Amino acid sequence: MRRVDVTAGGRTYGVVIGSGALGCDEFPPLSARADGTGFIVSRRVMELQGIRIAGLVERSVSPHIFPMDDGEDQKSYHHAEEYFNLLLKSGFSRKSLLVGVGGGVVGDFTGYCAAGYMRGIGLVHIPTTLLAMVDSSIGGKTAVNIEAGKNIVGAFHQPALVIADVDFLRTLPWEEMKNGMAETVKHAFIGEGRLLDLLRSHDPTTVRGADVMEELIYLSAGFKASVVGKDERESGLRAILNFGHTVGHAIESFLNFRGISHGEAVARGMKAELEISRRLGLIKGDEAALCREIVSRYGLAEEEMRLDVEGVLEHMKFDKKNYGGSLRFALLRGIGDPVFDQEVKPGLLREVLQIL
Numbered sequence: 160m161r162r163v164d165v166t167a168g169g170r171t172y173g174v175v176i177g178s179g180a181l182g183c184d185e186f187p188p189l190s191a192r193a194d195g196t197g198f199i200v201s202r203r204v205m206e207l208q209g210i211r212i213a214g215l216v217e218r219s220v221s222p223h224i225f226p227m228d229d230g231e232d233q234k235s236y237h238h239a240e241e242y243f244n245l246l247l248k249s250g251f252s253r254k255s256l257l258v259g260v261g262g263g264v265v266g267d268f269t270g271y272c273a274a275g276y277m278r279g280i281g282l283v284h285i286p287t288t289l290l291a292m293v294d295s296s297i298g299g300k301t302a303v304n305i306e307a308g309k310n311i312v313g314a315f316h317q318p319a320l321v322i323a324d325v326d327f328l329r330t331l332p333w334e335e336m337k338n339g340m341a342e343t344v345k346h347a348f349i350g351e352g353r354l355l356d357l358l359r360s361h362d363p364t365t366v367r368g369a370d371v372m373e374e375l376i377y378l379s380a381g382f383k384a385s386v387v388g389k390d391e392r393e394s395g396l397r398a399i400l401n402f403g404h405t406v407g408h409a410i411e412s413f414l415n416f417r418g419i420s421h422g423e424a425v426a427r428g429m430k431a432e433l434e435i436s437r438r439l440g441l442i443k444g445d446e447a448a449l450c451r452e453i454v455s456r457y458g459l460a461e462e463e464m465r466l467d468v469e470g471v472l473e474h475m476k477f478d479k480k481n482y483g484g485s486l487r488f489a490l491l492r493g494i495g496d497p498v499f500d501q502e503v504k505p506g507l508l509r510e511v512l513q514i515l
């Protein structure tokens with residue numbers, strides 16, 4: 160079992176990583192043993208791995224299970240209000256604890272409920288997808304969707320504990336794993352050299368082995384934790400985590416989040432932003448080529464995609480990082496050497512976005 164510490168929001172919490180991590184004695188966290196434990200659990204995960212979750216429930220104080228359907232539409236502001244009512248009717252107090260068991264959808268939603276209920280109660284994340292283990296459960300960003308946009312309403316609310324038990328990943332299809340792989344590849348490009356070495360020495364068949372996966376999550380989650388520890392609120396450095404996401408989000412949003420997974424969109428975004436970095440004289444050609452090879456090695460953005468450039472550019476204008484009418488990017492000066500808040504002119508974007 161491995162452990163990463165995250166220091167944010169004025170305190171430090173642990174991310175316990177490994178096979179069997181669900182049994183760790185840090186659960187339930189000391190700060191939250193007082194009064195009622197609400198498990199918001201993905202129905203799908205409950206179907207597939209309910210027995211393992213039952214063991215955790217047994218070790219909790221006054222447990223309640225609230226099953227949650229999966230899907231982005233469930234992570235909504237209206238749905239959160241239903242849960243607030245449900246929590247109050249079930250007797251939850253300011254000293255209660257919420258535990259989210261599922262992918263990023265369940266995690267973001269549970270986090271938002273914990274941040275809002277009675278102005279904030281204890282939270283534990285039990286991520287069950289790779290994306291949630293290496294990315295969404297770490298750093299305290301919580302959010303729900305409203306009709307006008309995704310992740311528009313939210314709060315920073317750090318958990319008391321994160322348990323990333325790699326055994327959950329045994330039932331996760333590779334197509335879902337790829338969403339987490341895209342974020343892991345990003346962490347390797349923007350600063351975690353050991354992760355880059357790991358990704359170069361494996362492929363989609365070997366990377367799923369429990370030991371390799373444990374190491375990959377440890378390095379990837381550890382990298383995210385180190386960035387968040389330096390800049391919790393994204394006033395500067397945390398923006399490097401947006402590498403690949405400015406273009407990626409614009410593609411997803413232009414396609415109305417249909418027909419393309421988040422990982423595919425981010426992978427295409429990374430390809431575009433690597434090319435922008437190269438054309439601006441930042442990253443060298445051979446380093447950019449190595450990055451592209453790693454993206455394809457894990458089955459991401461393999462086939463070329465022709466985009467409606469003007470449509471994607473239109474969606475990019477809504478990116479939260481822009482200001483003063485200019486488009487702002489996190490780019491690479493080299494592998495492991497990111498820069499953020501870089502202006503990119505629409506002319507260059509038009510050229511790069513033609514085919515990705």
Ligand SMILES: NC(=O)c1ccc[n+]([C@@H]2O[C@H](COP(=O)([O-])OP(=O)(O)OC[C@H]3O[C@@H](n4cnc5c(N)ncnc54)[C@H](O)[C@@H]3O)[C@@H](O)[C@H]2O)c1
Pocket residue numbers: 201203204207229230231234261262263264265267287288289290291294295296297298299300301302310327328329330331332335338
């Ligand atoms: N808060 C943050 O910092 C942050 C960062 C990145 C992404 N996100 C959010 O994360 C969400 C995406 O998360 P995701 O990629 O985990 O998707 P997800 O939560 O939708 O889960 C993907 C699918 O996998 C299934 N699943 C989950 N665990 C499983 C398991 N162990 N075995 C089999 N199936 C399993 C789910 O039922 C679901 O159908 C988005 O809403 C995104 O906005 C948040």
